[in-house]
Amino acid sequence: MAYTFSFPEEVLEHVFSFIESEKDRNAISLVCKSWYEIERWCRRRVFVGNCYAVSPMMVIKRFPEVRSIALKGKPHFADFNLVPEGWGGYVCPWIAAMACAFPWLEEIRLKRMVITDESLELIAKSFKNFKVLVLTSCEGFTTDGLAAIAANCRFASFIFLISQVLNLLDFNFVFELVLNKGHKFESKLCLCLVNLRELDLQESEVEDLSGHWLSHFPDSYTSLVSLNISCLGNEVSLSSLERLLGRCPNLQTLRLNRAVPLDRLPNLLRRCPQLVELGTGVYSTEMRPEVFSNLEAAFSGCKQLKSLSGFWDVLPSYLPAVYPICSRLTSLNLSYAIVQSSDLIKLISQCPSLLRLWVLDYIEDAGLYALAASCKDLRELRVFPSDPFGLEPNVALTEQGLVSVSEGCPKLQSVLYFCRQMSNAALNTIARNRPNLTRFRLCIIEPRTPDYITLEPLDSGFGAIVEHCKDLQRLSLSGLLTDRVFEYIGTYGKKLEMLSVAFAGDSDLGLHHVLSGCDNLRKLEIRDCPFGDKALLANAAKLETMRSLWMSSCSVSYGACKLLGQKMPRLNVEVIDERGPPDSRPESCPVEKLYIYRTIAGPRLDMPGFVWTMEDDSSLGLE
Amino acid sequence: MEKQGLGLGLEITELRLGLPCGEPVEKKEKKEKKRVFSEIQAGDDDDDENSSSEDRKVQTKNQVVGWPPLCSYRKKNTVSQTKKYVKVSMDGAPFLRKIDLAMHKGYSDLALSFENFFSCYGIREALKDADNAEHVPIYEDKDGDWMLVGDVPWEMFIESCKRLRIMKRSDAKGFDLQPKGSLKGFIEGVTK
Numbered sequence: 001m002a003y004t005f006s007f008p009e010e011v012l013e014h015v016f017s018f019i020e021s022e023k024d025r026n027a028i029s030l031v032c033k034s035w036y037e038i039e040r041w042c043r044r045r046v047f048v049g050n051c052y053a054v055s056p057m058m059v060i061k062r063f064p065e066v067r068s069i070a071l072k073g074k075p076h077f078a079d080f081n082l083v084p085e086g087w088g089g090y091v092c093p094w095i096a097a098m099a100c101a102f103p104w105l106e107e108i109r110l111k112r113m114v115i116t117d118e119s120l121e122l123i124a125k126s127f128k129n130f131k132v133l134v135l136t137s138c139e140g141f142t143t144d145g146l147a148a149i150a151a152n153c154r155f156a157s158f159i160f161l162i163s164q165v166l167n168l169l170d171f172n173f174v175f176e177l178v179l180n181k182g183h184k185f186e187s188k189l190c191l192c193l194v195n196l197r198e199l200d201l202q203e204s205e206v207e208d209l210s211g212h213w214l215s216h217f218p219d220s221y222t223s224l225v226s227l228n229i230s231c232l233g234n235e236v237s238l239s240s241l242e243r244l245l246g247r248c249p250n251l252q253t254l255r256l257n258r259a260v261p262l263d264r265l266p267n268l269l270r271r272c273p274q275l276v277e278l279g280t281g282v283y284s285t286e287m288r289p290e291v292f293s294n295l296e297a298a299f300s301g302c303k304q305l306k307s308l309s310g311f312w313d314v315l316p317s318y319l320p321a322v323y324p325i326c327s328r329l330t331s332l333n334l335s336y337a338i339v340q341s342s343d344l345i346k347l348i349s350q351c352p353s354l355l356r357l358w359v360l361d362y363i364e365d366a367g368l369y370a371l372a373a374s375c376k377d378l379r380e381l382r383v384f385p386s387d388p389f390g391l392e393p394n395v396a397l398t399e400q401g402l403v404s405v406s407e408g409c410p411k412l413q414s415v416l417y418f419c420r421q422m423s424n425a426a427l428n429t430i431a432r433n434r435p436n437l438t439r440f441r442l443c444i445i446e447p448r449t450p451d452y453i454t455l456e457p458l459d460s461g462f463g464a465i466v467e468h469c470k471d472l473q474r475l476s477l478s479g480l481l482t483d484r485v486f487e488y489i490g491t492y493g494k495k496l497e498m499l500s501v502a503f504a505g506d507s508d509l510g511l512h513h514v515l516s517g518c519d520n521l522r523k524l525e526i527r528d529c530p531f532g533d534k535a536l537l538a539n540a541a542k543l544e545t546m547r548s549l550w551m552s553s554c555s556v557s558y559g560a561c562k563l564l565g566q567k568m569p570r571l572n573v574e575v576i577d578e579r580g581p582p583d584s585r586p587e588s589c590p591v592e593k594l595y596i597y598r599t600i601a602g603p604r605l606d607m608p609g610f611v612w613t614m615e616d617d618s619s620l621g622l623e
Numbered sequence: 624m625e626k627q628g629l630g631l632g633l634e635i636t637e638l639r640l641g642l643p644c645g646e647p648v649e650k651k652e653k654k655e656k657k658r659v660f661s662e663i664q665a666g667d668d669d670d671d672e673n674s675s676s677e678d679r680k681v682q683t684k685n686q687v688v689g690w691p692p693l694c695s696y697r698k699k700n701t702v703s704q705t706k707k708y709v710k711v712s713m714d715g716a717p718f719l720r721k722i723d724l725a726m727h728k729g730y731s732d733l734a735l736s737f738e739n740f741f742s743c744y745g746i747r748e749a750l751k752d753a754d755n756a757e758h759v760p761i762y763e764d765k766d767g768d769w770m771l772v773g774d775v776p777w778e779m780f781i782e783s784c785k786r787l788r789i790m791k792r793s794d795a796k797g798f799d800l801q802p803k804g805s806l807k808g809f810i811e812g813v814t815k
Contacts, residue, residue, distance in 0.1 A: 077689065079692070079694045080688075080689030080690070080692045080693070080694065081688055081689050081695065082688065082689045137694075284728050286729075287729075287731045313728065315728050315729070315731070315732060316732065316735055317731060317732075317735060335697075335701075336700050336701060338726055340726075340736075340739070342739050360701065384693070384697065384701065385691065385693070385701075386701060388691045388693060388698070388701075394723075418691060443691050443692060445691050447687070447690065476692075500692075502690065502692075527689070
């Protein structure tokens with residue numbers, strides 16, 4: 001800068017301290033060298049969207065004063081079992097490096113990573129000021145590791161949160177909590193575990209531990225803010241739980257697991273009437289009037305309750321027990337509740353403040369129509385399939401339900417919808433009704449299903465979505481789709497950041513449209529599409545502007561992967577193939593799975609036997 | 624959203640590999656419909672043209688890995704394991720209904736379904752007075768016998784029930800149609 005007038009460092013640092021978003025921080029660091037330097041010393045929060053894009057040492061070197069780090073590991077399709085076990089995402093090297101370099105680290109957030117009990121113990125030992133541990137869809141640990149964290153109760157106060165992955169409401173709430181938005185908590189430790197996949201498998205070990213670790217909370221501990229055990233398979237000691245709840249006046253979130261019987265719920269609720277979020281256990285028991293009135297009274301006593309979930313095994317005659325609090329509800333997760341449409345309608349009609357609804361397709365078109373009529377503030381709707389593998393529809397849920405909601409809910413932004421039929425006309429209507437959509441994920445259960453009225457591909461319908469919803473960030477496609485839909489997406493999807501594609505397209509042209517047209521694309525995941533080498537190689541440079549590309553069951557040849565790896569040193573081109581070494585087959589042979597991501601850390605060293613990173617040497621030596 | 628810091632500037636190099644600019648990518652390549660799948664069990668692709676038998680189609684539908692896109696936790700907890708659809712008729716109502724017994728937790732639940740389906744046909748009134756009810760719920764069991772609903776435990780009932788009928792009492796001459804036990808309870812529950 002030619003300007004000699006500049007602020008002293010302290011002033012700039014102070015100004016920067018108001019800038020929190022990574023995006024803005026990154027922009028600041030690009031202004032000039034001195035701003036880069038000042039900024040890197042005062043950055044407290046780092047987000048690494050792909051743990052292999054950068055090495056722990058690189059982060060530590062650039063940002064020496066980090067207090068909070070978030071890391072993501074496996075690709076998104078790992079949620080659907082498309083990433084073989086043992087692929088990677090190990091957090092251990094990060095924990096080890098940070099234990100030395102960041103003694104004042106306060107927060108660790110991990111998603112789809114592997115974390116061992118040893119790492120948990122290291123965390124408990126190494127960070128004197130530790131406050132937040134959030135594990136989403138992670139694996140590799142047991143409640144022993146959790147107990148190690150719990151036992152280290154040196155912290156001023158403690159939040160213990162275990163939740164299941166799709167309960168992103170919890171995740172968001174926790175985020176809000178620890179970012180101190182709207183809640184003033186001081187030195188709280190928040191341990192949030194989301195989707196404990198491994199715990200499902202290790203149920204026999206949890207048996208002994210699940211009640212046990214609860215009692216690790218000393219009697220003197222009174223600062224619990226959030227407790228969520230909804231994914232634990234086994235029973236916890238209800239008396240321990242009751243005692244814990246009774247002495248924690250700041251408890252805001254309580255999510256129980258299925259094993260907690262309904263007739264014990266009123267007692268639990270009475271001990272924490274200040275609850276904001278509740279997940280019930282099983283929601284049925286013998287129908288007895290005194291149980292009902294007890295339950296109803298307990299609910300009525302919870303004046304702050306805004307969010308409900310759980311409702312495992314619902315007996316509909318108990319649903320009216322929640323009616324007294326419905327008018328305050330902003331969030332309802334009934335996505336595990338088997339409840340008929342008529343009962344759902346009765347419930348939802350009493351929730352005018354609803355912002356988020358997650359529900360099974362038992363709600364049917366009629367229920368969605370009622371939702372549209374009653375819940376004018378709705379922001380987010382997710383409708384999950386009750387019978388995803390059935391061959392015929394088991395419920396009267398069609399595209400009409402979604403159309404109704406798009407008509408009646410002017411603030412609707414985010415949609416996840418599983419159904420069995422769709423039409424271009426309906427998609428068109430939805431697009432025109434709701435140009436403010438930012439997330440649109442449609443899953444027509446049968447792959448390659450055409451418009452059920454015209455039998456045409458659904459290209460124009462999805463085209464309407466991208467054309468009218470100009471701020472669309474996330475899109476998932478399904479149904480019968482040709483290259484044309486990708487042409488629309490490339491033309492109109494200028495704000496699109498994440499695209500999921502399955503069983504779609506005709507040729508490389510489809511992929512080419514997306515890679516060349518979507519300026520803001522960060523994550524692209526593709527399965528079972530006829531995309532091959534040409535589009536990929538022609539748009540190689542684009543891949544460096546994205547976080548990652550996943551392609552499985554497509555037509556990308558081994559030769560193309562090698563070429564890409566060779567020419568693009570800042571990409572890791574991982575071939576994932578469980579059939580054996582790719583060079584035991586002809587070069588023209590398509591690879592099973594391909595994961596390409598930009599990185600400045602070079603090829604990773606922790607790959608299992610079925611993953612090969614394409615070298616960028618001219619020697620092309622491969623194991 | 625966030626852009627990972629790759630140094631002080633992100634040079635987007637115009638690197639072209641393979642296709643020089645200007646050469647049009649072939650449109651509508653008529654590729655074989657054959658896909659490369661990584662399914663475990665299904666050997667074929669599930670393309671309709673290539674599936675030869677209904678069986679294979681059915682098989683394939685259930686065996687595409689990771690489709691529909693639901694995480695394993697959700698799959699485990701929502702996929703209904705059993706279904707038990709039975710027809711329900713009410714004397715005087717023109718249409719039969721079908722209900723999934725497996726979706727009901729007990730007799731009270733069943734009573735509510737009856738109410739939902741047949742409220743316009745006066746089921747409430749019909750069952751109100753358990754002793755003198757105008758209608759009686761009966762079911763046909765595995766042996767083809769008609770039984771009174773409510774006598775046996777629920778689990779046993781689901782197992783053996785093939786069909787339900789809400790019959791006019793007057794049609795059942797000479798039988799002892801005194802509802803017993805849980806049925807009385809559930810009727811009262813319905814008509815409260």
